[in-house]
Amino acid sequence: MTYSMTAFARRETEIEAGTLSVEVRSVNHRYLEPSFRLPDTLKPVEMSLRERLKKQVKRGKVDVQMRFYLAQTEAGLDVNLDRLQALGGALDKVRQTILDSAAPNALDLLQWPGVLAEANVDMDQVFAESKSLFDTALKDFLAHRQREGEELAAALRERLDGIETIVAEVRKEVPEWVETFRDNLRAKAQQLSVDLEPERLEQEVVLLAQKADVAEELDRLDTHCQEVRHILKAKGAVGRRLDFLMQEFTREANTLGSKATNSRVTQASVDLKVLIEQMREQVQNIE
Structure with a gap:
């Protein structure tokens, strides 16, 4: 199964304590590079989420952002009078010491830590819900990567078909080359008024045929095509193996051109390079 390294997923859920949301997105990267952005209240679950991600994803720069919005209940808006009186006493001392100090407004006082009574939140439940939500988002994320991966694999197979067609056409023409070499040498000999002996002619034809022999390059191109098709059916991360094969494809196409x-x-060498470059660009997106 082929997976893309680019994907996105978002999930949100309402729980008793408030609202949880999570976003997972990824782009190409040589290795797995996860980045988590969680509020301080959810930091205790970060390690568990990282482990969940590493079990499912092998490559890519993955950004995970989770938010937790506390439900606004009546208990959450209660004023801690003892805390407020203590703050007022401290402010009186400040004004006695610094006569021109500005008095804070009511909103400033409410924002002081501890003035508003905190809601009684079951954080164990919040942690459990956050892990469950992440698992759901991760499932969507992997499904997205799989869908894109299947499209990439289809694009690669289409280019492989093109490469195999070119190889078959060149292979079909190879037997005709020997006769072409023989005719060309005879024509040149006649132009130069040279009496070319049959044995010498055949020797020259053999030398030219050896220099132009591309059977090995054609065989390797066919083998590489078969290997790519095999890899596309394999499980796990296959991007690096495919990237290596793209280099091998390029090497054979260059050698073919040099023997032309x-x-x-x-023209076959040029067409091959175009198809190989298109495959190489697609492979960069595969996990």
Whole structure:
């Protein structure tokens, strides 16, 4: 199964204590690089979420953002009178010492830590719900990566078909090259008024045929195509293996071009390089 390294998922749920939301997104990266942004109240679950992610994802720069909005209950808006009186006494001392100090307004006083009574929140439940929500979002995230991965695999197979077609066409023309070499040598000999002996002619034809022999390159291109198809059916992260094969494809296409003895082979080498480069760009997105 082929997975893409780019994906996005978002989930939100209402719980007794408030609202939890999580976003998971990723882009290409050579290794797995997770980044978590959680509020302080959810920091205790970060390690567990990281472990969950590492079990499912092998490559990519993955950003996870989780938010927790506390429900506004009546208990959450109660004023802690003891705390407020203590704060007022402290402010009186400040004004006695610094006569021109400005008095805070009511909103400033409510924002002082401990003045508003905190709601009684069961954090164990919040932690459990946050893990469950992350698991759901991670499932959506992986499904997105799988859908895109299948599209990438289809694009690769289409290019492989093109490469195999070019290889088959060149292979079909190879037997004709020997006769072409022989005809060209005879024509040149006639132009130069040279009496070319049959044995010498055949020796020259053999030398030219050896220099232009591309059977090995064609065989390796076919083998690489078969290996890519095999890898696309394999489980786990396959992007690096595919990236290596793209280098091998390029090497064979270059060698084929360097041995070209006619415009058809030169054009075949160029067409191969175009298809290989298109595959290489797609492979960069595969996990």
